[in-house]
Amino acid sequence: DQQVKQNSPSLSVQEGRISILNCDYTNSMFDYFLWYKKYPAEGPTFLISISSIKDKNEDGRFTVFLNKSAKHLSLHIVPSQPGDSAVYFCAASARTGANNLFFGTGTRLTVIP
Amino acid sequence: DVKVTQSSRYLVKRTGEKVFLECVQDMDHENMFWYRQDPGLGLRLIYFSYDVKMKEKGDIPEGYSVSREKKERFSLILESASTNQTSMYLCATREGRGRNQPQHFGDGTRLSIL
Numbered sequence: 462d463q464q465v466k467q468n469s470p471s472l473s474v475q476e477g478r479i480s481i482l483n484c485d486y487t488n489s490m491f492d493y494f495l496w497y498k499k500y501p502a503e504g505p506t507f508l509i510s511i512s513s514i515k516d517k518n519e520d521g522r523f524t525v526f527l528n529k530s531a532k533h534l535s536l537h538i539v540p541s542q543p544g545d546s547a548v549y550f551c552a553a554s555a556r557t558g559a560n561n562l563f564f565g566t567g568t569r570l571t572v573i574p
Numbered sequence: 575d576v577k578v579t580q581s582s583r584y585l586v587k588r589t590g591e592k593v594f595l596e597c598v599q600d601m602d603h604e605n606m607f608w609y610r611q612d613p614g615l616g617l618r619l620i621y622f623s624y625d626v627k628m629k630e631k632g633d634i635p636e637g638y639s640v641s642r643e644k645k646e647r648f649s650l651i652l653e654s655a656s657t658n659q660t661s662m663y664l665c666a667t668r669e670g671r672g673r674n675q676p677q678h679f680g681d682g683t684r685l686s687i688l
Binding site: 463467510554562565566 | 609681
């Protein structure tokens with residue numbers, strides 16, 4: 462059973478606009494969350510993370526928001542650029558079994574110039 | 575920059591063969607991981623190792639084994655390959671055990687079992 466879900470397989474956004482990628486999780490023990498970006502023929506690369514003690518973390522154009530009560534997190538990219546076109550994976554871990562990252566199925570973002 | 579190298583980008587093997595996937599890292603990281611990525615399932619952890627000769631099962635270890643004889647090398651072994659092991663295999667490393675340290679991935683090996 463998928464404990465981390467990304468319900469939108471794809472998203473298209475105009476260059477310069479905001480991209481919002483969503484992620485839901487079911488395990489209430491998850492307390493650390495990460496976003497990875499993956500280009501074709503390359504491995505995923507780390508983008509940004511957030512601990513459950515925070516509800517927001519920002520790094521340049523990328524911001525992750527965490528809503529613990531809803532078991533939901535989102536990644537905002539502002540402004541979106543064509544180079545952001547990639548597959549984005551959400552991942553989560555719990556304090557116990559910290560080596561085990563649970564990944565979502567990914568959302569393919571296309572930024573249209 | 576962390577460099578995680580997987581020995582093959584594409585590999586085709588036959589059912590019943592013993593298959594070795596190799597991963598080498600150049601950053602002296604303690605932790606190494608093997609995942610497989612399948613459409614609609616995301617990445618799933620097969621095995622990980624937190625030190626030389628140490629290993630732990632992930633979510634889907636059945637049909638696989640691993641070897642870590644040296645710190646920089648982590649091998650995934652398919653003892654007797656089956657068609658349901660056709661997948662993209664990704665190796666990753668992490669410097670320490672802290673969860674605030676991200677995993678660094680190789681570019682993957684696309685394995686086809688015929």
